[in-house]
Amino acid sequence: MGIFVFGGFMGTTKIGILYSTTGPYGAMGRDGRDGAEFAIEELAAEHPGLIEPVFIDPGANIPEYLEGARAMLRDHGCRHIVGTITSLARKEVLPLVEKHDGLLWYMCPYEGFEANDNVIYTGACPNQHLLPLFEYLIPRYGNRPYLVGANYVWGWEMNRLARELIGQAGGEVLGERYLPLEETAVERIVADIEQRRPSFILNNLIGPSSYAFLAAIKALGNRDPAFCPEKCPVVSCDLTECELPDIGPGVAEGQLSAAAYFDGLTTPENLAFKARVASRFGPGRRISSIFASAYASVKLCAEAIVIAGTDEPLAVRRALSATAHPSVLGPILIDEDTHHAALPFHLGRINAEGRFDVIQSQSAIAADPYLTGRKLRVPPQLRIVS
Amino acid sequence: MRETPNFKGWRASILHREDATTERLSRQLRLLGLIATTSWAPLCAQDLPDVILVDADQGWADLLPWAGMDAPRPLVALLGSEAPGRIAWAMGQGAGAIIAKPMAPSAVYPALVMALGIHQERKAALQRTQHLEERIRLRPLVYAAVERLIAARKVDEERAYAILRHCAMQRRLTMEQIAASIVAGAEPLPEAG
Numbered sequence: 001m002g003i004f005v006f007g008g009f010m011g012t013t014k015i016g017i018l019y020s021t022t023g024p025y026g027a028m029g030r031d032g033r034d035g036a037e038f039a040i041e042e043l044a045a046e047h048p049g050l051i052e053p054v055f056i057d058p059g060a061n062i063p064e065y066l067e068g069a070r071a072m073l074r075d076h077g078c079r080h081i082v083g084t085i086t087s088l089a090r091k092e093v094l095p096l097v098e099k100h101d102g103l104l105w106y107m108c109p110y111e112g113f114e115a116n117d118n119v120i121y122t123g124a125c126p127n128q129h130l131l132p133l134f135e136y137l138i139p140r141y142g143n144r145p146y147l148v149g150a151n152y153v154w155g156w157e158m159n160r161l162a163r164e165l166i167g168q169a170g171g172e173v174l175g176e177r178y179l180p181l182e183e184t185a186v187e188r189i190v191a192d193i194e195q196r197r198p199s200f201i202l203n204n205l206i207g208p209s210s211y212a213f214l215a216a217i218k219a220l221g222n223r224d225p226a227f228c229p230e231k232c233p234v235v236s237c238d239l240t241e242c243e244l245p246d247i248g249p250g251v252a253e254g255q256l257s258a259a260a261y262f263d264g265l266t267t268p269e270n271l272a273f274k275a276r277v278a279s280r281f282g283p284g285r286r287i288s289s290i291f292a293s294a295y296a297s298v299k300l301c302a303e304a305i306v307i308a309g310t311d312e313p314l315a316v317r318r319a320l321s322a323t324a325h326p327s328v329l330g331p332i333l334i335d336e337d338t339h340h341a342a343l344p345f346h347l348g349r350i351n352a353e354g355r356f357d358v359i360q361s362q363s364a365i366a367a368d369p370y371l372t373g374r375k376l377r378v379p380p381q382l383r384i385v386s
Numbered sequence: 387m388r389e390t391p392n393f394k395g396w397r398a399s400i401l402h403r404e405d406a407t408t409e410r411l412s413r414q415l416r417l418l419g420l421i422a423t424t425s426w427a428p429l430c431a432q433d434l435p436d437v438i439l440v441d442a443d444q445g446w447a448d449l450l451p452w453a454g455m456d457a458p459r460p461l462v463a464l465l466g467s468e469a470p471g472r473i474a475w476a477m478g479q480g481a482g483a484i485i486a487k488p489m490a491p492s493a494v495y496p497a498l499v500m501a502l503g504i505h506q507e508r509k510a511a512l513q514r515t516q517h518l519e520e521r522i523r524l525r526p527l528v529y530a531a532v533e534r535l536i537a538a539r540k541v542d543e544e545r546a547y548a549i550l551r552h553c554a555m556q557r558r559l560t561m562e563q564i565a566a567s568i569v570a571g572a573e574p575l576p577e578a579g
């Protein structure tokens with residue numbers, strides 16, 4: 001709990017860092033944890049004693065998330081938790097965060113339809129990822145996609161929305177298939193795709209399922225050039241740099257992913273950020289949007305606590321919504337009603353070096369988590385980067 | 387569900403004494419794009435909003451300007467009590483969804499979607515029932531027309547019915563309408579061919 005002294009926050013704030021570094025989405029969890037930890041290290045140099053992290057690793061075990069959040073909120077006295085990757089884990093810890101009037105900093109792309117007062121959403125929702133992605137794809141590749149997804153709310157809702165967008169575009173969904181989180185038997189789906197010959201493939205699979213799928217599509221493209229990425233790309237809204245080593249060199253080359261951040265962005269802020277990350281983690285480290293968002297969330301959290309003079313969630317939320325805060329994702333403004341960040345849209349294409357070439361960017365899009373069209377989008381400033 | 391439900395621009399009436407619940411509820415409704423007003427007085431039947439959220443803990447019959455379950459608008463009950471009488475009251479007014487008190491903002495959108503879905507389903511079911519009732523009411527006419535065809539064309543009942551149905555289809559009328567014309571003599575008897 002903070003102490004308010006002469007308008008400045010003088011106490012130590014404990015921030016919970018809740019990521020699973022093992023299990024099907026372990027690569028994302030490790031990047032989230034590293035990003036958060038790196039921010040905490042930088043903050044310790046800047047404001048010694050301001051932040052004390054509490055790291056808990058639930059090991060991709062859903063009940064462990066609840067236990068971890070309980071320990072953070074009740075035993076350690078954290079009011080802020082940065083973390084969770086899946087919507088399943090977020091929904092699990094939310095009631096507890098509400099009960100303790102804490103603030104969960106959720107920084108992953110997700111399927112939308114949520115605006116909880118006890119959450120700050122620094123990850124993108126569909127009007128910030130799927131909608132601009134389809135606006136890009138349909139005129140270029142056609143309106144007859146094939147949809148695959150992990151068998152839980154992320155896959156289901158993203159594909160439902162994709163189906164709606166395709167319907168509005170007068171197209172047709174050629175197939176929709178789901179796999180359990182750790183399932184890697186993708187042969188039947190790939191055979192179906194080969195037969196139906198879609199315009200593109202929306203991949204909402206997670207972790208090893210997704211890696212197996214990308215490898216099988218690569219093999220299919222080698223057999224039949226109609227399925228090479230130039231003709232029929234596999235597109236995602238959550239595939240980032242941190243998973244490319246697990247997918248393997250060259251396997252996903254040419255495939256597309258949407259994100260609010262890519263390592264390959266050439267802004268001065270990002271070049272400086274990359275230099276700092278390289279000196280801490282070594283020059284080979286590729287920064288994913290997960291790493292960058294976790295880093296930005298911890299920084300934003302600390303900054304808002306300093307401005308508010310307290311770690312009390314309502315005051316922190318007000319500080320966040322009052323003005324845009326500079327971040328590695330660009331200036332971040334948290335909407336006071338939805339608690340979502342306005343985020344840029346970048347489309348990346350995986351290159352031979354296992355990085356993303358940014359092929360299209362749009363400036364910050366205000367989040368519209370319930371897709372009401374309530375806020376007009378910031379006029380898109382299309383800019384072809386390469 | 388294919389289409390994303392969108393309540394943008396909808397008018398919502400919250401019938402509840404103003405308190406922390408109505409404040410949070412209004413905020414969430416605004417976030418979902420609705421225009422919400424709060425009052426604790428009977429609604430005007432001539433100017434109904436698009437959706438109504440009513441306090442089922444303290445609500446009374448005159449609060450809602452309709453009788454029984456045929457709510458003319460989607461209705462959501464706000465309920466803290468677990469008393470069966472209060473639940474029955476909410477159902478009796480035609481509520482299609484419940485939001486439990488103390489209210490979690492995450493309960494609002496699902497309740498609106500559900501209440502709207504139930505409302506549309508009930509409206510469609512009512513129309514279907516009315517249509518079927520009308521047809522049952524006119525069944526004697528069809529029977530009378532079939533009798534005439536049997537006598538005039540010397541065919542069996544099944545054949546007479548087929549003739550009538552064929553004629554209705556050709557003229558794009560219902561069986562009941564064509565039967566009524568025949569029985570009234572306004573229509574020559576259709577040929578057996």
